[in-house]
Amino acid sequence: MRARRTPWWQFVAAIALGLLAGVGVAAWAERYGQSLIGAPWFVSAIFAALGVLVLVLAIQVHKYATTDPKRRPHTFINPTRALYTLVLAKALGLAGAALAGYYLGQILMSLAHAEADYYSQAILECAVAAVICVADMVIGIVGEWLCQLPPTEGPEHPKLKAERQRRGVAPATAKLRAKHE
Structure with a gap:
């Protein structure tokens, strides 16, 4: 299986879709008098965990993945894991990006009513949740990078390519093509 990095x-x-959703939910809640804004503290704790x-x-x-196979500990990481x-x-x-945008959208819509206790509490809850979601987004990006496998020692390995270029040796297929022309 070949996995690719998530594009920026x-x-x-x-984030943009989350922001639109957060603004929409906050506007809807304000218009119809619903209490949909904010984020319970346990949600932030779960995101952090x-x-x-x-x-x-x-x-x-x-x-x-980066330890020499001969020196690896006896614990084996299953490829599925x-x-x-x-x-x-x-x-x-x-998810961290989308939720950060969602909570930022709620904050933007609630700032006009920040003097009210309900809205000031919701702004605080959303700010904490947004910070944790941004941290989760960064952890996700770093986690993707950490899960990369190092290149194998095959013909496409950067060390071998550099060595071939240094010696002026072309790959075998290029030599065969040159002989047949």
Whole structure:
């Protein structure tokens, strides 16, 4: 399986969509008198715990993938577990971006009413949640990087390419083509 890094524009799009959703929900709640803004404290705690969990798993995968096979500890990281860690990191990064935008949108819509206790409490809750979500987005991006496998020692390895160029040796297929022309 070949996994690719999440492009930067997907994080920007997630933040923008989250911002629109947060503004929309806050406007709807204000118009109809609903209490939909804010974020309970346990939600922020869960987001923080998820970020720490993904970071710990990604560090374990990175440590295992970059250690020399002869010197690896006896613990074995299942490839499925490594893949799930990568998927978790990708999901955490995109969800963190979308939720950060969502909470920022709620903050923007609530600033006009900041003098009221309800809105000031909601702004504080959303600010804490937004900071944690931004941290989760960063952890997701870093976790994706940590889950990269180092290049194998095949013909495409950067060390071998540089060595061939230094010696002026072309790959075997290029030599064969030159002989047949």
